[in-house]
């Protein structure tokens with residue numbers, strides 16, 4: 001499985017794009033979250049919109065769904081396609097009613113399904129996205145009272161999207177399921193809606209060694225060398241995740 005972060009920044013970062021990713025497995029390309037900057041980042045790396053096979057969203061914040069209006073319009077009017085949208089069941093209605101409807105509503109297009117082939121996924125029920133690619137959505141704490149999910153791919157790669165520190169969950173996934181973890185991280189303490197670096201540094205070293213940090217602030221460079229056994233993931237670098245390891249993908253071809 002390969003992953004390329006379209007951005008690794010937090011919601012307000014200016015040096016980094018929104019924390020969205022392209023996950024590739026067996027020729028299938030999944031866009032994980034589609035924030036405000038997603039389409040600019042895709043443009044910069046030369047990735048055509050119609051090369052994306054499906055989009056999956058984790059929760060309703062602009063850095064995770066703010067690019068869906070442009071994506072929907074362009075797929076409909078430029079590409080004449082109705083792309084696949086995987087959406088947690090409980091977010092489908094609020095995604096349309098509280099977010100996308102304002103811009104996308106037209107007499108001829110009055111619902112989410114008029115733009116997307118909507119595939120609802122449910123907690124605890126792994127969804128088969130493609131041959132060799134499954135995802136399980138795990139509801140995790142982020143903003144009090146707000147529904148938000150972290151993503152477990154192939155029972156081996158845990159992508160937190162946005163979540164508060166949950167040491168038991170992360171430790172269990174690493175030690176008992178052999179997972180690699182891409183974890184959002186906030187440098188400033190206290191961490192009211194994200195895990196802080198200080199909190200993550202309290203994890204045992206064997207767990208830290210499987211954690212890669214994303215969703216960080218513009219002053220990330222100040223923290224280089226101060227992340228224990230954890231490493232930063234860099235945007236626009238393709239990584240291969242295999243056998244519990246994360247490595248930059250070797251260039252292909254001669």
Ligand SMILES: Nc1ccn([C@@H]2O[C@@H]3COP(=O)(O)O[C@H]3[C@H]2O)c(=O)n1
Nearest residue numbers: 010011012061062063143162192193
């Ligand atoms: N109670 C809250 C709510 C929100 N926030 C900030 O708003 C951002 C929304 O996108 P995010 O990526 O979830 O990060 C949130 C916090 O920076 C915050 O800091 N405290």
Ligand SMILES: [Zn+2]
Nearest residue numbers: 011061063162
């Ligand atoms: Zn976010």
Ligand SMILES: [Zn+2]
Nearest residue numbers: 059061142162
């Ligand atoms: Zn969020």
